[in-house]
Amino acid sequence: xxxxxxxxxxxxxxxxxxxxxxxxxxxxxxxxxxxxxxxxxxxxxxxxxxxxxxxxxxxxxxxxxxxxxxxxxxxxxxxxxxxxxxxxxxxxxxxxxxxxxxxxxxxxxxxxxxxxxxxxxxxxxxxxxxxxxxxxxxxxxxxxxxxxxxxxxxxxxxxxxxxxxxxxxxxxxxxxxxxxxxxxxxxxxxxxxxxxxxxxxxxxxxxxxxxxxxxxxxxxxxxxxxxxxxxxxxxxxxxxxxxxxx
Numbered sequence: 001x002x003x004x005x006x007x008x009x010x011x012x013x014x015x016x017x018x019x020x021x022x023x024x025x026x027x028x029x030x031x032x033x034x035x036x037x038x039x040x041x042x043x044x045x046x047x048x049x050x051x052x053x054x055x056x057x058x059x060x061x062x063x064x065x066x067x068x069x070x071x072x073x074x075x076x077x078x079x080x081x082x083x084x085x086x087x088x089x090x091x092x093x094x095x096x097x098x099x100x101x102x103x104x105x106x107x108x109x110x111x112x113x114x115x116x117x118x119x120x121x122x123x124x125x126x127x128x129x130x131x132x133x134x135x136x137x138x139x140x141x142x143x144x145x146x147x148x149x150x151x152x153x154x155x156x157x158x159x160x161x162x163x164x165x166x167x168x169x170x171x172x173x174x175x176x177x178x179x180x181x182x183x184x185x186x187x188x189x190x191x192x193x194x195x196x197x198x199x200x201x202x203x204x205x206x207x208x209x210x211x212x213x214x215x216x217x218x219x220x221x222x223x224x225x226x227x228x229x230x231x232x233x234x235x236x237x238x239x240x241x242x243x244x245x246x
Contacts, residue, residue, distance in 0.1 A: 058093030080236030
């Protein structure tokens with residue numbers, strides 16, 4: 001009887017150990033403060049991407065950019081100190097995982113890296129934030145249905161004076177995500193339109209030409225309504241600028 005009780009206890013302990021979640025981590029990772037800084041035009045160029053099977057490369061990437069990438073959130077969904085997105089807290093990163101690691105798992109590994117190397121701690125909370133809703137304009141739609149065989153994706157060209165966004169095949173949710181980058185606020189599709197569309201949208205940032213709000217109505221028959229929305233926000237509780245040693 002005693003032997004059976006001990007065996008049962010060992011079995012329970014083993015099951016508990018097996019069920020404990022282990023945070024996914026890279027096989028090897030190098031994180032170094034960058035010395036790239038800003039170029040002659042005053043721009044700070046950065047990049048963070050999956051550069052090959054199981055391989056992540058970050059160049060001059062700030063902690064904030066790493067958080068956005070790892071958690072797949074927008075800039076306005078992160079609340080923390082300004083230094084998280086500064087030249088003084090930018091890094092060159094190289095990390096490796098097994099070649100067959102799926103992208104979603106690699107992003108989880110980046111979350112682990114941030115916690116281990118930068119002691120990043122955060123919590124999630126919903127906040128009422130300024131947003132835009134895309135609705136159908138009163139003057140009616142001016143959208144063209146996409147060719148079923150067309151390739152998806154968005155092409156964007158422009159600079160400080162103006163922007164031109166084109167796509168041969170995009171859903172309204174995809175357009176909303178793209179516009180959020182230009183407007184600095186989350187954008188949500190409230191059109192009720194299903195399917196894919198072909199779009200060309202061109203607006204001026206300054207000077208001559210229509211604003212993005214006018215262009216949406218005149219060129220697509222859509223309207224951007226200012227609104228408030230409850231949005232999940234990552235609140236940064238702690239982070240350190242100097243990463244732990246490789």
